[in-house]
Amino acid sequence: MDSQILIQNFLNALQWGSFYALIALGYTLVYGVLLLINFAHGDIFMVGAYLGFFFAIVLTGNSLIHLPLWIVFIMTVVLSMIATSFVGVTLERVAYRPLRRKGTNRLYVVITALMCGLILENGNLAVFGASRRSFPELIEKTIYSFGGITISNIKIMVIVTAFVAFIVLEMIIRKTRIGMAMRAISYDRVAVPLMGIPVDRIIVFTFVLGSSMAALAGVLFVTAYPVLEPYMGATIGWKAFIAAVVGGIGEIRGAFVGGFLLGFIEIFVAAFFPSTLRDLIAFSVLLVLLSVKPTGLFGFSRSTKI
Amino acid sequence: MLEIKNLYANYGAIEALHGVSLYVDQGEMVALLGANGAGKSTTLMSIMRLPPPEAPLIKQGSIFFNQVNLLNVPPHVVVAEHGIALVPEGRRIFGNLTVFENLTIATYARKDKNQIALDYDAVFDLFPRLNDRKKQRADTLSGGEQQMLAMGRAFMCGASFILLDEPSMGLAPFLMQELFKALKQLNENGVTIFVVEQNANIALKYAHRAYVMETGRIVLEGKSHELVNNPEIRKAYLGA
Ligand SMILES: Nc1ncnc2c1ncn2[C@@H]1O[C@H](COP(=O)(O)OP(=O)(O)OP(=O)(O)O)[C@@H](O)[C@H]1O
Ligand SMILES: [Mg+2]
Numbered sequence: 001m002d003s004q005i006l007i008q009n010f011l012n013a014l015q016w017g018s019f020y021a022l023i024a025l026g027y028t029l030v031y032g033v034l035l036l037i038n039f040a041h042g043d044i045f046m047v048g049a050y051l052g053f054f055f056a057i058v059l060t061g062n063s064l065i066h067l068p069l070w071i072v073f074i075m076t077v078v079l080s081m082i083a084t085s086f087v088g089v090t091l092e093r094v095a096y097r098p099l100r101r102k103g104t105n106r107l108y109v110v111i112t113a114l115m116c117g118l119i120l121e122n123g124n125l126a127v128f129g130a131s132r133r134s135f136p137e138l139i140e141k142t143i144y145s146f147g148g149i150t151i152s153n154i155k156i157m158v159i160v161t162a163f164v165a166f167i168v169l170e171m172i173i174r175k176t177r178i179g180m181a182m183r184a185i186s187y188d189r190v191a192v193p194l195m196g197i198p199v200d201r202i203i204v205f206t207f208v209l210g211s212s213m214a215a216l217a218g219v220l221f222v223t224a225y226p227v228l229e230p231y232m233g234a235t236i237g238w239k240a241f242i243a244a245v246v247g248g249i250g251e252i253r254g255a256f257v258g259g260f261l262l263g264f265i266e267i268f269v270a271a272f273f274p275s276t277l278r279d280l281i282a283f284s285v286l287l288v289l290l291s292v293k294p295t296g297l298f299g300f301s302r303s304t305k306i
Numbered sequence: 307m308l309e310i311k312n313l314y315a316n317y318g319a320i321e322a323l324h325g326v327s328l329y330v331d332q333g334e335m336v337a338l339l340g341a342n343g344a345g346k347s348t349t350l351m352s353i354m355r356l357p358p359p360e361a362p363l364i365k366q367g368s369i370f371f372n373q374v375n376l377l378n379v380p381p382h383v384v385v386a387e388h389g390i391a392l393v394p395e396g397r398r399i400f401g402n403l404t405v406f407e408n409l410t411i412a413t414y415a416r417k418d419k420n421q422i423a424l425d426y427d428a429v430f431d432l433f434p435r436l437n438d439r440k441k442q443r444a445d446t447l448s449g450g451e452q453q454m455l456a457m458g459r460a461f462m463c464g465a466s467f468i469l470l471d472e473p474s475m476g477l478a479p480f481l482m483q484e485l486f487k488a489l490k491q492l493n494e495n496g497v498t499i500f501v502v503e504q505n506a507n508i509a510l511k512y513a514h515r516a517y518v519m520e521t522g523r524i525v526l527e528g529k530s531h532e533l534v535n536n537p538e539i540r541k542a543y544l545g546a
Contacts, residue, residue: 180411184400190360191398196386196415196463 004148005271013267014260015155015224018162021259022217023240024247025169026210028255031244032186033206034100037110040091040117041214042237047087047120048215049135049222049232050128052080056136073138077219081212088211089204091116097200117237124230135226158220165216166256169209173252178205186250246286248299257297262286307332307467307498308353313367315345315352322348322362324522330467335490335499337509337530339543340519346502347395349519350469354381354392371467386415391465395472397456401445405436408444408455412462421464428495429458432488450481457485461492468492470501474508486512506543510534518543 023045030038059065059072067075095116099109142153173179181202185192192199221236222228239262247258262282269281290296308330315323322345330336340346351361353369353376369376371388384390391412400408409429413422430437433454439447444455453473460468470489474482482505490512493499503509510516510530518526518539526539533539 177411177414180403180407181414183402184411187400187402188398190356191394191400193356193381194354194385194392194394194398195412195459196382197411198380198382 017260017263024244024255027244032250042233043120046233048218052219084215135222248296251298254298315362337513337516391460391463
C-alpha cells in the first residue's frame with residue numbers, strides 16, 4: 001500500500017471513528033453512572049438524525065424565514081440535540097426510573113432498554129413508513145485535494161466536531177461538580193445524596209449528555225451520508241456499543257479511543273480484504289482484544305457487570 | 307434543635323427501634339452509646355432517610371429539626387436545605403475521586419462562594435494532612451485520613467449540624483483522640499454534633515451529654531461527667 005492510499009484510508013477511518021466515538025460516549029456515560037447498558041442508544045442516534053431531518057426541512061422549506069444554510073445547519077444540530085435529549089430523558093423517566101425505584105434486577109432494565117429501542121424503530125416505521133428519505137444538503141460539499149489525497153469539508157467538520165465534543169465532555173466530567181457527582185455515583189450511589197446531591201437530577205443530566213452526543217452524531221452522519229431509514233441506528237449502534245466495551249465501558253476516554261479503533265480496523269480491513277469480510281474480520285480482531293483484556297483498554301474490573 | 311419523639315422503626319419484619327426519644331440543642335455535642343445492634347445507626351438513618359434497604363421504615367413517632375418534621379424529607383434536601391450532614395458508618399468516601407474533589411462535591415448545593423473558600427481553609431487547618439494529599443485519589447488514604455476526609459466533607463456541605471456514625475471505628479487510640487479533638491474544635495466553632503459511638507471512654511470525654519441505648523430503647527441519659535461516674539456504665543461500657 002503506498003503512502004497516498006494509506007493517508008486516504010487514515011482520513012476515512014478518522015471520520016468513521018468519529019461517528020462510533022460520539023455514539024459510544026453515550027453508552028459509556030450511562031453505564032458509568034447507572035451500570036446500565038442502554039441498548040436503546042443506537043436508536044437514539046436514529047431519532048437524532050430524524051429530528052435533524054425534521055428541523056432542516058422546517059427551516060429550509062418555508063417561505064417565511066430565509067436563513068443562510070450554514071445557520072440552518074447549526075440550528076438543526078442544536079435543535080436536534082435538544083429534542084433528542086428530551087427523548088432520551090423520557091425513556092429514563094418512563095422506562096428506567098420506575099424499575100430502579102422498585103429495585104428491579106438490572107437484567108430486566110437492560111431488556112427494557114432493548115424493547116425501548118425496538119419501540120423507537122417501529123414507532124418511526126409507523127410514522128414515516130419504510131421509505132428512505134434524503135437529508136437536504138445544508139453544507140455544500142467542497143473537496144480539497146493535496147497530492148492525490150482528497151478530503152471534503154464535511155469530513156473535516158465531522159472529525160473536528162468529534163474531538164471538540166470529547167474535550168468538552170472530558171472537561172465537564174473532570175472539572176465540574178456535576179461531573180464529579182456523575183463519577184461519585186458510579187462509585188457509591190448511596191452516599192451521593194449525603195452530599196446534598198439529587199441523584200435523579202444527575203442521572204437525567206447523564207441522559208442529556210449521552211443523547212445529545214448521539215444526536216450530534218446523527219446529524220453529522222446524515223450530512224455525510226444523506227440517507228435516513230428507520231433501522232439506521234441498529235448496526236451502527238451495536239458497533240458503537242462494542243467500541244465502548246473494547247475501550248472499557250464506563251470510561252469516557254475508552255469510548256473515544258474504542259470508537260476510533262473500530263473505525264481504523266474496519267477501514268483497513270476493507271482496504272486489504274474483500275468488503276464482504278470486513279465485519280467478520282473486524283469483530284474477530286476486537287474479540288481477540290477483549291479476550292486479552294476483558295475489561296477493555298481503559299477499563300478496570302468492577303464487582304458488578306452485566 | 308433536633309427532637310426525636312417516640313420513634314418506632316423497622317426493617318421489614320424486624321423492629322429495630324421501640325420508642326426512642328431524644329433531643330440535641332444548638333451548640334451541643336451529644337453522644338449516643340450502645341453495644342452492637344442496639345439501634346444506633348438506625349436512629350441516625352431515621353434522620354437521614356436514604357432509600358431502602360439502607361434506611362429503616364418509620365412506623366410511628368416524629369423527628370423535628372428546627373420545628374420542621376423531617377419524616378418525609380429526602381436526604382439531599384435534609385443536607386442542602388436543613389444543613390444536616392452525616393458521616394456514615396464505614397466513611398463511604400468516594401475512592402475514585404481525589405481528596406479535593408471529595409470536598410468539592412460536598413459543596414454541590416451551595417452558592418455562597420466566599421464562604422466555601424473559607425470552609426476549605428478551615429478543613430485544611432483542622433486536618434493539615436488532607437492538604438498534603440489534596441490531589442491524591444481518596445482510596446489511597448489510610449483509614450484515619452479517610453475518616454478525616456469524611457468529616458471534612460460533611461463540614462463542606464455547609465452543615466450546622468453534623469451526625470457521625472462510629473468515627474473511631476478501626477482507628478488507633480491516638481488517632482481517635484486526634485479526631486475527637488477536631489470534633490470538639492468544630493463544636494466550639496459553632497457546629498452542633500451528634501455522635502454515635504461504641505467507645506464510651508472517648509465519647510464521654512468529649513461530649514456534653516450522652517444517651518445509652520440497648521435493644522432499640524434509650525435506657526440512660528445524662529451529662530457526660532455524671533455518666534462516667536455511674537457504676538452501671540462503668541461496668542458495662544467503660545471496662546471498669
Ligand atoms: N438493613 C437492615 N436490614 C435488616 N435489619 C437491619 C438492617 N440494619 C440493621 N438491622 C438490624 O437492626 C438492629 C439495629 O441495628 P443498627 O445497625 O442500628 O445497630 P447499631 O447500634 O448501629 O450497631 P453497630 O454498633 O454494630 O453498628 C439490629 O438488630 C440489626 O440486625
Ligand atoms: Mg451501627
